Amino acid sequence: MTLPAIFIHQLTKQYPKLRALDEVSLTIEQGEFFGLLGPNGAGKTTLISILAGLVRASSGQAFILGHDVVKDFQAARRALGVVPQELVFDPFFTVREALRFQSGYFGLRNNGVWIDEILEGLGLSDKATTNMRALSGGMKRRVMVAQALVHKPPVIVLDEPTAGVDVELRQTLWRFIRQLHAQGRTIVLTTHYLEEAEELCSRIAMLKQGHVVALDSTSNLLKRFTGLQLMLRINASLPPAMHSRLLSGRGIAHERLRLRITSYDEAAQILSDLRALGIGIDELEVQKADLEDVFLQVMAQSSHQENVVEKVLG
Amino acid sequence: MSGMRMLLTKEVLRFWRVAFQTIAAPVLTALLYLLIFSHVLQGRVNVYENVSYTAFLIPGLVMMSVLQNAFANSSSSLIQSKITGNIVYVLLPPFSHWELFAAYVGGAVMRGLMVGLGVLLVTLSFARLGLHNIVWVLVFAVLGAAILGALGLIAGMWAEKFDQLAAFQNFIILPATFLSGVFYSIHSLPVFWQSVSHANPFFYMIDGFRYGFFGISDLSPWLSLGIVGVTFFIVSAWAMILLARGYKLRG
Numbered sequence: 001m002t003l004p005a006i007f008i009h010q011l012t013k014q015y016p017k018l019r020a021l022d023e024v025s026l027t028i029e030q031g032e033f034f035g036l037l038g039p040n041g042a043g044k045t046t047l048i049s050i051l052a053g054l055v056r057a058s059s060g061q062a063f064i065l066g067h068d069v070v071k072d073f074q075a076a077r078r079a080l081g082v083v084p085q086e087l088v089f090d091p092f093f094t095v096r097e098a099l100r101f102q103s104g105y106f107g108l109r110n111n112g113v114w115i116d117e118i119l120e121g122l123g124l125s126d127k128a129t130t131n132m133r134a135l136s137g138g139m140k141r142r143v144m145v146a147q148a149l150v151h152k153p154p155v156i157v158l159d160e161p162t163a164g165v166d167v168e169l170r171q172t173l174w175r176f177i178r179q180l181h182a183q184g185r186t187i188v189l190t191t192h193y194l195e196e197a198e199e200l201c202s203r204i205a206m207l208k209q210g211h212v213v214a215l216d217s218t219s220n221l222l223k224r225f226t227g228l229q230l231m232l233r234i235n236a237s238l239p240p241a242m243h244s245r246l247l248s249g250r251g252i253a254h255e256r257l258r259l260r261i262t263s264y265d266e267a268a269q270i271l272s273d274l275r276a277l278g279i280g281i282d283e284l285e286v287q288k289a290d291l292e293d294v295f296l297q298v299m300a301q302s303s304h305q306e307n308v309v310e311k312v313l314g
Numbered sequence: 315m316s317g318m319r320m321l322l323t324k325e326v327l328r329f330w331r332v333a334f335q336t337i338a339a340p341v342l343t344a345l346l347y348l349l350i351f352s353h354v355l356q357g358r359v360n361v362y363e364n365v366s367y368t369a370f371l372i373p374g375l376v377m378m379s380v381l382q383n384a385f386a387n388s389s390s391s392l393i394q395s396k397i398t399g400n401i402v403y404v405l406l407p408p409f410s411h412w413e414l415f416a417a418y419v420g421g422a423v424m425r426g427l428m429v430g431l432g433v434l435l436v437t438l439s440f441a442r443l444g445l446h447n448i449v450w451v452l453v454f455a456v457l458g459a460a461i462l463g464a465l466g467l468i469a470g471m472w473a474e475k476f477d478q479l480a481a482f483q484n485f486i487i488l489p490a491t492f493l494s495g496v497f498y499s500i501h502s503l504p505v506f507w508q509s510v511s512h513a514n515p516f517f518y519m520i521d522g523f524r525y526g527f528f529g530i531s532d533l534s535p536w537l538s539l540g541i542v543g544v545t546f547f548i549v550s551a552w553a554m555i556l557l558a559r560g561y562k563l564r565g
Contacts, residue, residue: 054405055565074408082406088399092328098403104320105407147403 003066005030005155005186006051011060013046013210020046022210023060028188028203030065030154033181035201035218036190037295042207044190045085048159052082064155078106081153083145085160085190089132095119095143096128099150106151118146121176138169145173149180156180157188162196174200198222198291206298213302214294221294229293230259230267233283234274242270254282261286318413321404325421329387336425340383341432344375348437351497361499362530369441373524374496376433377458381516384426384459385466385487388418392470393479396563405564411557415467415550422463423456430455443527450526450535454542458519461546462487464553471562490516500532515545 006028013021021043028034036044049055051062053073062069067076090098096115103111119125122142127135132143145161158177162170178200181187191197197204197218204221206214214221229247238251242259249257261267267286274281329336352368361370395401404414445451465487473479494516500508511517522538525531531538557563 049565052406053564054402056560074410077406077408084399084402086399086402088402090395090400090403091398092331093324097327101320101324102403102407104323105317105404105409107317107408151407 002030004028004063005032005065006188007063007066008047008051009061011047011050011062012058013043013050013055014058019210021050021057024207024210024212026205026212026215028186030186031181031184032186032188032203033201034186034188035197035204036188036207037194037197037204037291038190038207039299041209043210044207045159046210047207048082048157048188048190051076051157052080053077078151079153079155081148081151081156083148083156083158083161085163087137087140087144089135089140089143091131091133094129094131095124095135095146098132098143099146102147103150108151111150114152115146115150118149121179122146123172138165141165142169142173145176153185155186155188159190160192161189162191162193170196194291194295204291206295208299208302211302214298218291222289222291224294228261228263228267229287229289230261230270231283231285231287232257232259232281235280235282236277239273239277239279242273245270256283316413317407317409318417321409321413321417322420325387325391325417326424328391329421329425336383336387337429337432340379340429341436344379344433345436347375348372348440352440359498359502361502362528365528365530366441369443370499370524370528371497372434372437372441372443373527374520375437376430377455377520377523378491378494378496379433380426380430380455380459381462381491381519382487383429384422384462385469385483387425388422388463388466389470389473389479389483390466391418391421392467393473393476396470396474397476401563405560411554414557415464415554418467419460419463419550419553422466423459426459426462427455430459444529445527446529447526451523452526453539454519454523454526457539457542457546458516458523461515461519461542461549464546464549467553468549468556471556474562490514494520495532496520515541518542518545 004027006026008024008026010023010025011021012019012023024047036047038044046055050057051064051069053069053076056070064076065079067079069076093101099115099118103115119128122145124139124142124146127139132140135143141161148156161173177187189197189201201218203217205212216224233254233256236253238257243251245259245261247258247260249255251257259270261270264286271281348368348371351371356367359367361367395404469479469482473482493511494514495511500511500517503511518533518538518541521531521533522535522542525535
């Protein structure tokens with residue numbers, strides 16, 4: 001049996017006034033492209049910081065490729081490359097120096113060939129001798145990715161690497177990260193751009209207020225939560241029997257309505273029912289759910305569940 | 315190569331890149347002290363027989379510069395990376411606490427010794443300075459710089475703003491170095507202030523350092539070495555405990 005890339009067991013982080021993580025357990029296998037989603041303050045960065053040894057957990061354990069991030073922190077940190085969320089850099093040095101230092105900190109010598117490869121892959125070759133201060137924000141972000149990769153970590157964690165980054169850089173970045181993933185590395189990504197996670201990640205965990213509220217493959221999440229939606233505009237009010245399907249709209253005439261359906265056959269059934277009632281169709285479209293819908297539903301559902309729990313306990 | 319050596323290299327390059335500010339400026343300051351104090355006091359104050367006041371002053375100024383700059387180096391490096399956030403690049407690699415200690419204190423000692431050497435070179439032409447025993451000179455310079463480097467590390471971890479660090483530097487380190495017998499022999503002080511000076515570990519660093527040049531000092535160099543050695547041990551242990559705990563570095 002191979003070791004999981006990341007194994008998290010009942011991890012809790014209690015701050016004086018906030019429980020940032022509440023007994024979170026999560027296993028990420030080697031070779032996964034894993035997405036960590038959640039609103040601000042959900043605990044994503046706290047989780048990553050504990051993995052990286054930047055923050056200490058109040059209780060619970062975390063392992064990188066079997067290495068405890070506290071007891072065996074040296075092996076754990078060697079196995080992990082982290083791109084922090086905040087744009088940080090050392091203004092004293094050039095891009096190549098920053099990478100040479102970072103590589104040396106991990107005890108690697110003569111790492112020039114790999115450093116050149118990273119610079120090339122991230123489109124930084126012509127900036128190698130530029131001082132960090134002189135780089136644009138997007139370029140600094142690329143250097144941060146490069147810094148996380150200098151020691152060839154098998155597990156790479158990117159904390160919102162594309163926040164505030166232009167489209168071109170985003171694409172360069174994802175091309176490079178995909179390449180790393182294809183070479184067998186495990187990638188964990190947090191992002192606010194849901195379409196990004198949908199496109200890249202094969203499995204997703206959604207965090208809310210320190211809890212994992214959904215954990216599944218991206219395709220299952222998409223299937224499980226919404227399936228399909230039927231967009232409709234009709235010349236009469238919606239028959240009462242169909243009101244239970246309403247996702248948006250009040251069901252009045254000439255209004256754009258969204259109905260929940262689980263298959264194309266159901267759409268055909270609805271259309272024939274409407275025709276049988278003599279209702280004319282002005283506009284019609286079938287849409288597949290996207291991750292944003294899933295995300296909103298999960299977040300809404302989990303707060304509903306919490307309310308239920310609170311009522312029961314209260 | 316160990317990661318520690320690379321961090322040490324970075325620490326040295328960091329101040330070397332801005333050597334005007336980190337080396338030349340403190341050398342000039344020390345030179346001004348020498349010019350003013352020796353002009354005013356030369357011939358009026360005689361501390362040791364056969365040692366001119368200017369000659370007496372030079373080792374004191376050298377050591378004061380070593381100590382102040384060693385402190386400035388580790389403390390400013392740490393607070394700058396904490397405030398800019400790039401400390402994360404030192405926290406992510408697999409450094410042990412003693413490696414962090416060795417690299418930051420090593421960088422501080424290098425800066426202290428470079429400034430000290432600079433002060434010595436520019437002031438040498440002002441007086442005939444003997445060299446009784448270079449081993450004492452080096453031992454006290456290195457130990458003193460290491461103590462202040464470790465103190466700088468502690469202050470840099472503790473401080474959350476430049477303001478707090480400046481307070482530490484101006485209200486603790488600066489008075490302690492000024493009042494340690496750089497400009498006078500503590501035997502010239504009233505008894506009360508003599509005993510206060512004896513509680514100042516900086517006094518022993520400077521007295522022992524001066525012994526290396528003149529072969530005379532207020533106290534036996536062995537006693538000073540003992541006190542400086544114990545101080546080094548305590549301050550280093552304190553710094554390493556804080557580093558191991560990740561005090562104000564790891565949340």
